[in-house]
Amino acid sequence: MLLKEGYRLGANMRDPFGRAITYLRISVTDRCDLRCVYCMAEEMTFLPKAELLTLEELERVAAAFIRLGVRKIRLTGGEPLVRRNVMSLVNALGSRIGPGGLSELTLTTNGTQLTRYAQDLFAAGVRRINVSLDTLDPVRFAAITRWGKLEKTLEGIFAAKAAGLAIKINTVALKGTNEDEFDRLIAWCGEHGFDLCLIETMPMGEIDQDRTNQYLPLSLVRARLSRTWTLEETDYRTGGPARYVVVKETGRRLGFITPMTHNFCESCNRVRLTCTGTLYMCLGQDDAADLRTPLRASSDDGLLEAAIREAISRKPRGHDFVIDRRRNRPAVARHMSLTGG
Numbered sequence: 001m002l003l004k005e006g007y008r009l010g011a012n013m014r015d016p017f018g019r020a021i022t023y024l025r026i027s028v029t030d031r032c033d034l035r036c037v038y039c040m041a042e043e044m045t046f047l048p049k050a051e052l053l054t055l056e057e058l059e060r061v062a063a064a065f066i067r068l069g070v071r072k073i074r075l076t077g078g079e080p081l082v083r084r085n086v087m088s089l090v091n092a093l094g095s096r097i098g099p100g101g102l103s104e105l106t107l108t109t110n111g112t113q114l115t116r117y118a119q120d121l122f123a124a125g126v127r128r129i130n131v132s133l134d135t136l137d138p139v140r141f142a143a144i145t146r147w148g149k150l151e152k153t154l155e156g157i158f159a160a161k162a163a164g165l166a167i168k169i170n171t172v173a174l175k176g177t178n179e180d181e182f183d184r185l186i187a188w189c190g191e192h193g194f195d196l197c198l199i200e201t202m203p204m205g206e207i208d209q210d211r212t213n214q215y216l217p218l219s220l221v222r223a224r225l226s227r228t229w230t231l232e233e234t235d236y237r238t239g240g241p242a243r244y245v246v247v248k249e250t251g252r253r254l255g256f257i258t259p260m261t262h263n264f265c266e267s268c269n270r271v272r273l274t275c276t277g278t279l280y281m282c283l284g285q286d287d288a289a290d291l292r293t294p295l296r297a298s299s300d301d302g303l304l305e306a307a308i309r310e311a312i313s314r315k316p317r318g319h320d321f322v323i324d325r326r327r328n329r330p331a332v333a334r335h336m337s338l339t340g341g
Protein backbone atom coordinates (compact mmCIF):
# COMPACT_ATOMS: atom_id res chain seq x y z
CA MET A 1 0.00 0.00 0.00
CA LEU A 2 1.58 3.27 -1.06
CA LEU A 3 1.01 6.21 1.24
CA LYS A 4 2.18 9.73 0.67
CA GLU A 5 5.78 10.40 1.73
CA GLY A 6 4.51 13.54 3.49
CA TYR A 7 3.59 11.87 6.74
CA ARG A 8 7.17 10.81 7.25
CA LEU A 9 7.73 12.85 10.34
CA GLY A 10 9.42 11.76 13.48
CA ALA A 11 12.63 10.12 14.37
CA ASN A 12 14.51 9.41 11.19
CA MET A 13 17.91 7.88 11.68
CA ARG A 14 20.60 9.86 9.93
CA ASP A 15 23.98 8.48 8.99
CA PRO A 16 27.24 10.47 9.32
CA PHE A 17 26.66 11.97 5.87
CA GLY A 18 23.18 13.26 6.76
CA ARG A 19 21.32 10.60 4.76
CA ALA A 20 18.02 9.55 6.38
CA ILE A 21 17.82 5.76 6.64
CA THR A 22 14.24 4.90 5.75
CA TYR A 23 14.61 1.71 3.73
CA LEU A 24 15.41 -1.77 5.03
CA ARG A 25 16.01 -4.76 2.82
CA ILE A 26 15.71 -8.12 4.51
CA SER A 27 17.24 -11.23 3.00
CA VAL A 28 14.94 -13.84 4.52
CA THR A 29 17.00 -16.79 3.28
CA ASP A 30 20.29 -17.31 1.45
CA ARG A 31 18.82 -20.36 -0.31
CA CYS A 32 17.38 -20.39 -3.78
CA ASP A 33 15.72 -22.78 -6.22
CA LEU A 34 17.82 -21.33 -9.09
CA ARG A 35 21.57 -20.88 -9.60
CA CYS A 36 21.97 -17.80 -11.81
CA VAL A 37 25.48 -17.74 -13.23
CA TYR A 38 26.29 -14.17 -12.12
CA CYS A 39 24.89 -14.70 -8.62
CA MET A 40 25.94 -18.12 -7.39
CA ALA A 41 28.33 -20.96 -8.03
CA GLU A 42 26.54 -24.19 -8.94
CA GLU A 43 27.72 -25.86 -5.74
CA MET A 44 26.87 -23.44 -2.97
CA THR A 45 27.36 -23.96 0.73
CA PHE A 46 24.37 -22.46 2.48
CA LEU A 47 24.11 -21.30 6.06
CA PRO A 48 23.21 -23.98 8.59
CA LYS A 49 19.51 -23.62 9.45
CA ALA A 50 20.38 -23.23 13.15
CA GLU A 51 22.05 -19.90 12.40
CA LEU A 52 18.96 -18.34 10.88
CA LEU A 53 16.78 -15.90 12.74
CA THR A 54 13.26 -17.25 13.11
CA LEU A 55 10.54 -15.41 11.23
CA GLU A 56 9.33 -14.00 14.57
CA GLU A 57 12.85 -12.68 15.26
CA LEU A 58 13.03 -11.10 11.81
CA GLU A 59 9.71 -9.40 12.54
CA ARG A 60 11.05 -8.11 15.86
CA VAL A 61 14.10 -6.59 14.18
CA ALA A 62 11.91 -5.07 11.46
CA ALA A 63 9.62 -3.57 14.11
CA ALA A 64 12.62 -1.93 15.79
CA PHE A 65 13.68 -0.43 12.46
CA ILE A 66 10.16 0.89 11.89
CA ARG A 67 10.20 2.56 15.31
CA LEU A 68 13.50 4.17 14.31
CA GLY A 69 12.10 5.64 11.10
CA VAL A 70 12.21 2.93 8.42
CA ARG A 71 9.22 3.34 6.10
CA LYS A 72 9.90 0.86 3.34
CA ILE A 73 10.81 -2.81 3.61
CA ARG A 74 11.78 -5.09 0.77
CA LEU A 75 12.01 -8.84 1.30
CA THR A 76 14.60 -10.53 -0.83
CA GLY A 77 17.12 -13.38 -0.66
CA GLY A 78 18.20 -15.88 -1.96
CA GLU A 79 14.66 -16.52 -3.07
CA PRO A 80 12.35 -15.08 -0.40
CA LEU A 81 9.40 -17.25 -1.40
CA VAL A 82 11.27 -20.52 -0.77
CA ARG A 83 11.56 -19.82 2.96
CA ARG A 84 9.08 -22.05 4.77
CA ASN A 85 6.07 -20.10 6.15
CA VAL A 86 7.34 -16.85 4.65
CA MET A 87 3.75 -15.59 4.43
CA SER A 88 3.56 -15.37 8.21
CA LEU A 89 6.31 -12.71 8.06
CA VAL A 90 4.72 -10.98 5.07
CA ASN A 91 1.36 -10.84 6.87
CA ALA A 92 2.94 -9.55 10.08
CA LEU A 93 4.80 -6.81 8.23
CA GLY A 94 1.76 -6.05 6.09
CA SER A 95 -0.21 -5.28 9.24
CA ARG A 96 2.31 -2.50 9.95
CA ILE A 97 1.49 -0.63 6.75
CA GLY A 98 -0.12 2.70 7.56
CA PRO A 99 0.53 6.08 9.15
CA GLY A 100 3.47 5.94 11.55
CA GLY A 101 4.39 2.52 10.17
CA LEU A 102 5.40 1.34 6.73
CA SER A 103 4.53 3.22 3.57
CA GLU A 104 5.47 0.20 1.47
CA LEU A 105 6.14 -3.51 1.78
CA THR A 106 7.51 -5.15 -1.32
CA LEU A 107 9.70 -7.99 -2.50
CA THR A 108 12.19 -9.09 -5.12
CA THR A 109 11.64 -12.58 -6.43
CA ASN A 110 12.64 -14.88 -9.26
CA GLY A 111 8.94 -15.56 -9.85
CA THR A 112 9.00 -19.36 -9.57
CA GLN A 113 6.60 -19.44 -6.60
CA LEU A 114 4.29 -16.62 -7.63
CA THR A 115 1.47 -18.80 -8.92
CA ARG A 116 1.17 -20.03 -5.35
CA TYR A 117 1.69 -16.74 -3.49
CA ALA A 118 0.58 -13.80 -5.67
CA GLN A 119 -2.92 -13.45 -4.25
CA ASP A 120 -1.72 -13.83 -0.66
CA LEU A 121 0.90 -11.14 -1.25
CA PHE A 122 -1.74 -8.74 -2.49
CA ALA A 123 -4.02 -9.59 0.43
CA ALA A 124 -1.13 -8.84 2.83
CA GLY A 125 -0.80 -5.30 1.43
CA VAL A 126 1.97 -5.77 -1.14
CA ARG A 127 1.17 -3.66 -4.21
CA ARG A 128 4.22 -3.98 -6.40
CA ILE A 129 7.03 -6.47 -6.80
CA ASN A 130 10.27 -6.84 -8.71
CA VAL A 131 10.71 -10.02 -10.70
CA SER A 132 14.08 -11.01 -12.09
CA LEU A 133 14.02 -12.14 -15.71
CA ASP A 134 17.12 -11.94 -17.90
CA THR A 135 15.77 -13.45 -21.11
CA LEU A 136 12.58 -14.50 -22.90
CA ASP A 137 14.32 -17.40 -24.60
CA PRO A 138 13.72 -20.76 -22.86
CA VAL A 139 17.13 -22.21 -23.78
CA ARG A 140 18.98 -19.11 -22.61
CA PHE A 141 16.88 -18.97 -19.48
CA ALA A 142 17.93 -22.51 -18.62
CA ALA A 143 21.59 -21.61 -19.31
CA ILE A 144 21.55 -18.43 -17.19
CA THR A 145 19.61 -19.85 -14.22
CA ARG A 146 21.19 -23.33 -14.59
CA TRP A 147 18.10 -24.98 -13.01
CA GLY A 148 15.18 -22.82 -14.13
CA LYS A 149 12.29 -23.18 -16.58
CA LEU A 150 11.18 -19.98 -18.30
CA GLU A 151 7.57 -21.13 -18.41
CA LYS A 152 7.31 -21.36 -14.65
CA THR A 153 8.62 -17.83 -14.14
CA LEU A 154 6.32 -16.44 -16.83
CA GLU A 155 3.33 -18.16 -15.27
CA GLY A 156 4.31 -16.58 -11.96
CA ILE A 157 4.60 -13.14 -13.52
CA PHE A 158 1.16 -13.37 -15.09
CA ALA A 159 -0.36 -14.71 -11.87
CA ALA A 160 1.04 -11.64 -10.10
CA LYS A 161 -0.41 -9.36 -12.74
CA ALA A 162 -3.79 -11.06 -12.44
CA ALA A 163 -3.65 -10.62 -8.65
CA GLY A 164 -3.30 -6.86 -9.13
CA LEU A 165 0.40 -6.49 -8.36
CA ALA A 166 2.37 -3.88 -10.33
CA ILE A 167 5.48 -5.51 -11.77
CA LYS A 168 8.96 -4.30 -12.50
CA ILE A 169 11.18 -6.70 -14.38
CA ASN A 170 14.85 -6.70 -13.34
CA THR A 171 17.28 -7.79 -16.03
CA VAL A 172 21.01 -8.17 -15.45
CA ALA A 173 22.85 -7.05 -18.59
CA LEU A 174 25.27 -9.81 -19.55
CA LYS A 175 27.80 -9.35 -22.29
CA GLY A 176 27.34 -11.84 -25.13
CA THR A 177 24.43 -13.54 -23.34
CA ASN A 178 21.33 -11.34 -23.43
CA GLU A 179 22.58 -8.09 -24.94
CA ASP A 180 20.73 -8.73 -28.20
CA GLU A 181 17.43 -9.12 -26.34
CA PHE A 182 16.84 -5.76 -24.71
CA ASP A 183 14.70 -4.47 -27.60
CA ARG A 184 12.49 -7.53 -27.28
CA LEU A 185 12.27 -7.15 -23.50
CA ILE A 186 11.29 -3.48 -23.82
CA ALA A 187 8.56 -4.36 -26.31
CA TRP A 188 7.32 -7.29 -24.20
CA CYS A 189 7.19 -5.17 -21.03
CA GLY A 190 5.34 -2.47 -22.96
CA GLU A 191 2.83 -5.02 -24.20
CA HIS A 192 2.07 -6.32 -20.69
CA GLY A 193 2.30 -3.07 -18.72
CA PHE A 194 5.53 -3.80 -16.83
CA ASP A 195 8.41 -1.45 -16.07
CA LEU A 196 11.90 -2.72 -16.83
CA CYS A 197 15.17 -2.13 -15.07
CA LEU A 198 18.56 -3.08 -16.49
CA ILE A 199 21.34 -3.82 -13.99
CA GLU A 200 25.10 -3.95 -14.40
CA THR A 201 26.78 -7.02 -12.90
CA MET A 202 28.46 -6.33 -9.59
CA PRO A 203 31.56 -8.14 -8.31
CA MET A 204 30.03 -9.97 -5.34
CA GLY A 205 31.11 -13.44 -4.24
CA GLU A 206 33.03 -16.13 -6.08
CA ILE A 207 31.15 -17.60 -9.03
CA ASP A 208 32.37 -20.24 -11.48
CA GLN A 209 33.31 -17.71 -14.17
CA ASP A 210 35.37 -14.62 -14.87
CA ARG A 211 33.16 -11.57 -14.28
CA THR A 212 35.08 -9.44 -16.74
CA ASN A 213 33.51 -11.65 -19.41
CA GLN A 214 29.98 -10.81 -18.14
CA TYR A 215 30.34 -7.09 -17.57
CA LEU A 216 28.48 -4.85 -20.01
CA PRO A 217 28.45 -1.11 -19.31
CA LEU A 218 24.91 0.25 -19.49
CA SER A 219 26.12 3.54 -20.97
CA LEU A 220 26.79 1.49 -24.11
CA VAL A 221 23.42 -0.26 -23.93
CA ARG A 222 21.57 3.02 -23.53
CA ALA A 223 23.30 4.52 -26.55
CA ARG A 224 22.35 1.46 -28.61
CA LEU A 225 18.73 1.48 -27.41
CA SER A 226 18.28 5.11 -28.26
CA ARG A 227 18.72 4.22 -31.94
CA THR A 228 15.49 2.19 -31.78
CA TRP A 229 13.48 3.82 -29.00
CA THR A 230 12.72 7.38 -27.95
CA LEU A 231 14.05 7.56 -24.41
CA GLU A 232 12.57 10.55 -22.63
CA GLU A 233 14.28 11.91 -19.53
CA THR A 234 12.22 11.84 -16.34
CA ASP A 235 13.01 12.82 -12.78
CA TYR A 236 11.00 9.85 -11.49
CA ARG A 237 12.93 8.23 -8.60
CA THR A 238 12.02 5.42 -6.25
CA GLY A 239 14.60 6.47 -3.70
CA GLY A 240 16.72 3.66 -5.13
CA PRO A 241 19.79 3.64 -7.34
CA ALA A 242 17.96 3.39 -10.67
CA ARG A 243 17.87 6.30 -13.10
CA TYR A 244 14.73 6.17 -15.23
CA VAL A 245 13.65 7.20 -18.70
CA VAL A 246 10.24 6.75 -20.27
CA VAL A 247 10.15 4.76 -23.50
CA LYS A 248 7.88 6.96 -25.59
CA GLU A 249 6.70 4.16 -27.88
CA THR A 250 5.50 1.94 -24.99
CA GLY A 251 4.78 4.55 -22.34
CA ARG A 252 6.63 2.37 -19.77
CA ARG A 253 9.58 3.27 -17.59
CA LEU A 254 13.02 1.91 -18.27
CA GLY A 255 15.54 2.08 -15.44
CA PHE A 256 19.32 1.72 -15.44
CA ILE A 257 21.20 0.59 -12.34
CA THR A 258 24.80 1.42 -13.01
CA PRO A 259 26.92 0.85 -9.93
CA MET A 260 30.01 0.43 -12.08
CA THR A 261 29.74 3.35 -14.48
CA HIS A 262 27.86 5.75 -12.23
CA ASN A 263 28.19 5.65 -8.50
CA PHE A 264 24.75 5.95 -6.85
CA CYS A 265 25.85 6.20 -3.25
CA GLU A 266 25.23 9.87 -2.52
CA SER A 267 21.48 9.36 -2.17
CA CYS A 268 21.63 5.96 -0.45
CA ASN A 269 18.84 5.59 2.14
CA ARG A 270 19.07 1.88 2.83
CA VAL A 271 20.63 -0.85 4.92
CA ARG A 272 20.49 -4.62 4.52
CA LEU A 273 19.72 -7.32 7.05
CA THR A 274 20.71 -10.93 6.42
CA CYS A 275 18.73 -13.93 7.59
CA THR A 276 21.25 -14.46 10.41
CA GLY A 277 20.73 -10.98 11.81
CA THR A 278 23.84 -9.32 10.37
CA LEU A 279 23.30 -5.76 9.24
CA TYR A 280 25.30 -4.53 6.25
CA MET A 281 25.39 -0.76 6.02
CA CYS A 282 26.66 -0.83 2.41
CA LEU A 283 26.18 -3.42 -0.35
CA GLY A 284 29.78 -3.00 -1.46
CA GLN A 285 31.64 -2.93 1.86
CA ASP A 286 32.42 -5.65 4.39
CA ASP A 287 31.72 -3.70 7.57
CA ALA A 288 28.67 -5.16 9.35
CA ALA A 289 26.91 -5.18 12.70
CA ASP A 290 25.66 -8.22 14.59
CA LEU A 291 22.04 -7.65 15.63
CA ARG A 292 21.37 -11.26 16.62
CA THR A 293 23.32 -11.00 19.89
CA PRO A 294 21.49 -7.91 21.23
CA LEU A 295 18.21 -9.32 19.92
CA ARG A 296 18.62 -12.55 21.87
CA ALA A 297 20.24 -10.97 24.93
CA SER A 298 16.99 -9.51 26.18
CA SER A 299 13.29 -9.51 25.41
CA ASP A 300 13.35 -5.75 25.80
CA ASP A 301 14.37 -4.01 22.55
CA GLY A 302 16.66 -1.40 24.13
CA LEU A 303 19.90 -3.25 23.30
CA LEU A 304 18.69 -3.97 19.79
CA GLU A 305 17.78 -0.36 19.07
CA ALA A 306 21.10 0.85 20.48
CA ALA A 307 22.94 -1.61 18.22
CA ILE A 308 20.98 -0.39 15.18
CA ARG A 309 21.78 3.26 15.95
CA GLU A 310 25.44 2.43 16.47
CA ALA A 311 25.55 0.59 13.13
CA ILE A 312 23.97 3.52 11.27
CA SER A 313 26.59 5.83 12.75
CA ARG A 314 29.17 3.69 10.90
CA LYS A 315 27.48 3.72 7.48
CA PRO A 316 30.24 4.40 4.95
CA ARG A 317 30.07 7.03 2.25
CA GLY A 318 29.89 4.44 -0.55
CA HIS A 319 31.23 1.36 -2.30
CA ASP A 320 34.28 1.05 -4.50
CA PHE A 321 33.30 -1.64 -6.96
CA VAL A 322 35.80 -2.24 -9.76
CA ILE A 323 35.73 -4.96 -12.40
CA ASP A 324 38.94 -5.26 -14.36
CA ARG A 325 41.36 -7.95 -15.30
CA ARG A 326 44.08 -6.76 -12.94
CA ARG A 327 41.75 -7.05 -9.98
CA ASN A 328 40.02 -10.28 -10.84
CA ARG A 329 38.41 -11.02 -7.51
CA PRO A 330 35.12 -9.93 -5.97
CA ALA A 331 35.00 -6.52 -4.19
CA VAL A 332 33.27 -8.32 -1.34
CA ALA A 333 33.47 -12.03 -0.63
CA ARG A 334 29.79 -12.53 0.15
CA HIS A 335 27.31 -13.35 -2.59
CA MET A 336 24.43 -11.08 -3.58
CA SER A 337 22.13 -13.87 -2.40
CA LEU A 338 23.26 -13.30 1.21
CA THR A 339 22.55 -9.57 1.31
CA GLY A 340 19.83 -9.67 -1.31
CA GLY A 341 21.01 -7.09 -3.82
Ligand code: SAM
Nearest residue numbers: 039077078079108109110132170201202336341
Ligand atom coordinates in the same frame (compact mmCIF):
# COMPACT_ATOMS: atom_id res chain seq x y z
N1 SAM B 1 16.07 -14.43 -5.94
C1 SAM B 1 15.45 -13.16 -6.10
C2 SAM B 1 15.62 -12.65 -7.51
O1 SAM B 1 16.41 -13.22 -8.26
O2 SAM B 1 14.95 -11.68 -7.84
C3 SAM B 1 15.95 -12.12 -5.12
C4 SAM B 1 17.41 -12.09 -4.79
S1 SAM B 1 18.50 -11.68 -6.14
C5 SAM B 1 20.07 -11.80 -5.33
C6 SAM B 1 18.19 -9.94 -6.32
C7 SAM B 1 18.66 -9.32 -7.61
O3 SAM B 1 20.07 -9.30 -7.62
C8 SAM B 1 18.23 -10.05 -8.86
O4 SAM B 1 17.58 -9.14 -9.75
C9 SAM B 1 19.53 -10.53 -9.48
O5 SAM B 1 19.45 -10.54 -10.86
C10 SAM B 1 20.51 -9.52 -8.94
N2 SAM B 1 21.90 -10.01 -8.86
C11 SAM B 1 22.38 -11.13 -8.30
N3 SAM B 1 23.73 -11.19 -8.38
C12 SAM B 1 24.12 -10.05 -9.01
C13 SAM B 1 25.38 -9.50 -9.39
N4 SAM B 1 26.52 -10.11 -9.12
N5 SAM B 1 25.38 -8.30 -10.02
C14 SAM B 1 24.21 -7.64 -10.28
N6 SAM B 1 23.01 -8.09 -9.94
C15 SAM B 1 22.95 -9.29 -9.32
Ligand code: SF4
Nearest residue numbers: 032034036039078110
Ligand atom coordinates in the same frame (compact mmCIF):
# COMPACT_ATOMS: atom_id res chain seq x y z
FE1 SF4 C 1 18.58 -17.13 -6.97
FE2 SF4 C 1 17.97 -14.59 -7.39
FE3 SF4 C 1 20.55 -15.34 -7.19
FE4 SF4 C 1 19.14 -16.07 -9.34
S1 SF4 C 1 19.64 -13.97 -8.73
S2 SF4 C 1 20.46 -17.41 -8.08
S3 SF4 C 1 17.12 -16.36 -8.51
S4 SF4 C 1 19.06 -15.43 -5.58
